[in-house]
Amino acid sequence: MATRQSTFLGRILAAPSILVLFLWMIVPLGMTIWFSLLRYNLLDPGNESFIGALNYEYFLTDPAFFTALGNTLLLVGSVLLITIVGGILVALLMDQPIFGQGVVRLFIIAPFFVMPTVSALVWKNLLMHPVSGLFAWIATSLGFQPVDWFSNAPLFSVILIVAWQWLPFAALILLTALQSLDGEQKEAAQMDGVGPFSFFFYIVLPHLARAITVVILIETIFLLSVFAEIFVTTGGGPGLATTNIAFLVYAQALLQYDVGGASAGGIVAVVLANIVAAFMVRLIGKNLEA
Amino acid sequence: MAVYSVRRQVTMTILAWIVGLAIFFPILWMVLTSFKTELDAFSTPPQFLFFHWTLENYAEVQERSHYFHHALNSIILSFGSTLVALLFAIPAAWGMAFSPTKRTRSTLLWMLSTKMMPPVGVLVPIYLIFRDLGMLDSRFGLIMVLFLGNLPIVVWMLYTYFKEIPRDILEAARMDGATIGKEIIYILAPMAIPGIASTVLLNVILAWNEAFWTLNLTTSEAAPLTTFIASYSSPEGLFWAKLSAASTLAIAPIMVLGWFSQKQLVRGLTFGAVK
Amino acid sequence: MGSIQLKGVTKTFGNTSVIPHVDLSVEDGSFVVFVGPSGCGKSTLLRLIAGLEDTSGGEILIDGRNVVNEGPAKRGLSMVFQSYALYPHMSVRNNIGFGLKMAGLPKSEIAAKVEHAAGILNLTPYLERKPRELSGGQRQRVAIGRAIVREPKAFLFDEPLSNLDAALRVQMRLEIARLQKSLGTTAIYVTHDQVEAMTMADKIVVLNAGRVEQVGSPIDLYERPDNLFVAGFIGSPKMNLIEGPIAAGLGAKTIGARPEHITVTTDGTGTWQGTISVAEHLGSDTFLYVDVPNAGTVTVRTQGELGLKAGITVGLTPDPARIHRFDNAGKAIR
Structure with a gap:
């Protein structure tokens, strides 16, 4: 409801943003699709030729792809599991009457503000290092053999780092949702004699369902593209043990200079992300109505 | 109770x-x-x-590794990209919040969907375009990439804040004879400043910590702190105290900003889906 | 000066016609109230006059000049919003003076006019406060101050009292009416509350589904409703509307009798006999809800306290001169 003049103005004002985003999306994506149909290697310039779906065939039948796909799914799934369960527990704890809540809150959200390269290196060198890391010292003090994390459990190590970074995000959002739980509902449940566990499963968890969905979707989008943590800790190795799709595409493009193959991989990554995005857009779109 | x-x-x-x-x-x-x-x-x-x-360690980090050069890059990139994003997003969010059309909703969702495109999907063409235009390792190029990457979030956040400004107040200003320009300067901007400020904060944090494009498109000249810290990943010798000092310097300012903006964070991070 | 005329004004949103066709004229200096149930289009009509919405057709004349293609600022009207719409970041002084500032008046003149308006509205002690530091009634007065300071051709009020509590509403109703009379400025006032309409208006416009049902003075509408809708909407408690054999006996589809126009007897006389189901004792008045065969529940308003209780059988006699008759289309038969 507005006047014709303001409707017109509204469109004019929104146009630049829409235009640049459209170009940003369509031009590189179009180029990626085009490259993915070419034989195109930066080490062999001038010999580009159209080869149709061959890059896709190579990329999708390459065992490395399946390893990377498996790693990607394992990484996303594990981090989601750890951060959601951990996040709910932390949120429940933070919702209790505690002294110094403000300070504890700052402690808990701090990891989210640490740039990925810093958190990865701090974990790798200060905590998980097999000789001088703090974990090694704890293991030795307790009489165990120190673990060489990045050699023996490389993917788990990456998962641990990424989960540490995303736990605050989950906890913060779940806490916000938890605090919006109607106080009278709690009191009504108390009057009805509902025990703490029933209260959690029948009232709190359903109330959190929406926030949990939001956390899952947003984290998934970012976790599908985890890159820096792998780049600075393992470089995708040992072997392909910590190579996810994002890193595989990067390696193909900027380490092997195979533009065609990397583009095909990029398109595969886009397709995967779009499956998640479709759910996400629907969820947020619903909220937009309200 | x-x-x-x-x-x-x-x-x-x-x-x-x-x-x-x-x-x-x-x-x-x-x-x-x-x-x-x-x-x-x-x-x-x-x-x-x-x-x-x-x-x-702090003294040495400064002396030996051009810490300030990279810190300055981080500041320029994060604030620069945020500023450009605001220039585009404020009018857009204003238009969509106060003169919505039938297509506003789908436009917003479409903007959001561009954010969901994984960067590897466009790494190759962006890299090649940057190489051909000589924009690899340039601040300008990176500002553009960060700006475009965060524009949807900025538009969304501003949109949700603008939406909360009652229509009546803007109409009252219109009745009082304010033109569109004066309406923005005297009414909208002062009322939207808290929202704009938290949008800026979140965006600066995101841009500061962005570690895909910065790692792939910069080496030294335009390299921000993310890239600088990554250079410690292959230590020749054991420089962990120095790594720690550099890291502390790299995250301290943004952590303080983050702590200040934590109340608004949830909303920004979930596109208003959780308040 | 401020006469407003609507000629064939229409408004459609998409495919729905909100205002099918309205002709109306508002004389200079009069207080006109648009009244009707929610969703009847009264606020839309006001917004069309204000210029906050485009008309889909027809003309709006202010002092004889068609303004449909002009923005709200150029029409010389001021508006008081339901939410007051005060600028939260400005002091009371700046809120009231904003319109003058936009009009480019010199500062000294703005200050003088704001002081004057504040004086009229008893706001002088609050001039430096922000809206959030004021009570509901004070905010309301600031909104009114903002409207009067510009000396507009007409005031537009969009349900301005609906956010106040009952006592304050009565008080502000009086103040607004008094202020409008003393300034002599045309006012158009939108409300869903027929009591406000009856007490404040020189002329009431009853709207229903975007259509003007009747225009007239409060007493006109009370005494001579044109149709069933107006008959049922104006007056409190509502007019009793009775169909069936009783109405047919009087040559109408429906008859209407106001609760205050029915006499109660307990001696077995009366046109209708019925049993009291509920009696509400207000002291000054008693409202009786009487179940009458063939007529349903009839509401009766009697003056004073008669000592009647539920269960008692009473006789009811409507004043024959004040029975309203309506035909099949709901139109009054006169």
Whole structure:
């Protein structure tokens, strides 16, 4: 409801943003699709030729792809599991009457503000290092053999780092949702004699369902593209043990200079992300109505 | 009000502090290490508090590694990209919030969907375009990429804030004879400033910590702190105290900003889906 | 000066016609109230006059000049919003003076006019406060101050009292009416509350589904409703509307009798006999809800306290001169 003049103005004002985003999306994506149909290697310039779906065939039948796909799914799934369960527990704890809540809150959200390269290196060198890391010292003090994390459990190590970074995000959002739980509902449940566990499963968890969905979707989008943590800790190795799709595409493009193959991989990554995005857009779109 | 027993409150407090400190510990440990000598940093058993406190790492990080050059890049990139994003997003969000059309909703969702495109999907063409235009390792190029990457979030956040400004007030201004320009200057901007400020904060944080494009498109000239820190990943020798000092410097400003903006964070991060 | 005329004004949103066709004229200096149930289009009509919405057709003349293609600022009207719409970041002084500032008046003149308006509205002690530091009634007065300071051709009020509590509403009703009379400025006032309409208006416009049902003075509408809708909407308690054999006996589809125009007897006389189901004792008045065969529940308003209780059988006699008759289309038969 507005006047014709303001409707017109509204469109004019929104146009630049829409235009640049459209170009940003369509031009590189179009180029990626085009490259993915070419034989195109930066080490062999001038010999580009159209080869149709061959890059896709190579990329999708390459065992490395399946390893990377498996790693990607394992990484996303594990981090989601750890951060959601951990996040709910932390949120429940933070919702209790505690002294110094403000300070504890700052402690808990701090990891989210640490740039990925810093958190990865701090974990790798200060905590998980097999000789001088703090974990090694704890293991030795307790009489165990120190673990060489990045050699023996490389993917788990990456998962641990990424989960540490995303736990605050989950906890913060779940806490916000938890605090919006109607106080009278709690009191009504108390009057009805509902025990703490029933209260959690029948009232709190359903109330959190929406926030949990939001956390899952947003984290998934970012976790599908985890890159820096792998780049600075393992470089995708040992072997392909910590190579996810994002890193595989990067390696193909900027380490092997195979533009065609990397583009095909990029398109595969886009397709995967779009499956998640479709759910996400629907969820947020619903909220937009309200 | 429910009555909580003191005992329960004490138990919960202790538990919460243990959990909080455990989560915070890696950061705390990094900060402590940054004040150690390289020898203490490497020692077994580790030194918790009673070591020789020193500032030499900080001094050395500055001297030997152009820390300030990269810090300046981080500032320029994060604030620059945010500023450009605001220039585009404020009018767009204004238009969509106050003159919505039938297509506004789908436009917003479409903008959001561009954010969901994984960067590897366009890494190759962006890299080649940058190479051909000589924009690899240039601040301008990176500002553009960061701006475009965050534009959807900025538009969304501003949109949700603008939406909360009652229509009546803008109409009252119109009745009072304010033109569109004056309406923005005298009414909208002052009322939207808290929202704009938290949008800026979140966007600066995101841009500061962005570590895909910065790692792939910069090497030294335009390299921000993310790339600078990554250069410690192949240590020739053991420079962990220095790594810690550099890391502390790299995250300290943004952590402070983040702590200040934490109340608005949830909303920004979930596109208004959780308030 | 401020006469407003609507000629064939229409408004459609998409495919729905909100205002099918309205002709109306508002004389200079009069207080006109648009009244009707929610969703009847009264606020839309006001917004069309204000220029906050485009008309889909027809003309709006202010002092004889068609303004449909002009923005709200150029029409010389001022508006008081339901939410007051005060600028939260400005002091009371700046809120009231904003319109003058936009009009480019010199500062000294703005200050003088704001002081004057504040004086009229007893706002002088609050001039430096922000809206959030004021009570509901004070905010309301600031909104009114903002409207009067510009000396507009007409005031537009969009349900301005609906956010106030009952006592304050009565008080502000009086103040607004008094202020409008003393300034002599045309006012158009939108409300869903027929009591406000009856007490404040020189002329009431009853709207229903975007259509003007009747225009007239409060007493006109009370005494001579044109149709069933107006008959049922104006007056409190509502007019009793009775169909069936009783109405047919009087040659109408429906007859209407106001609760205050029915006499109660307990001696077995009366046109209708019925049993009291509920009696509400207000002291000054008693409202009786009487179940009458063939007529349903009839509401009766009697003056004073008669000592009647539920269960008692009473006789009811409507004043024959004040029975309203309506035909099949709901139109009054006169």
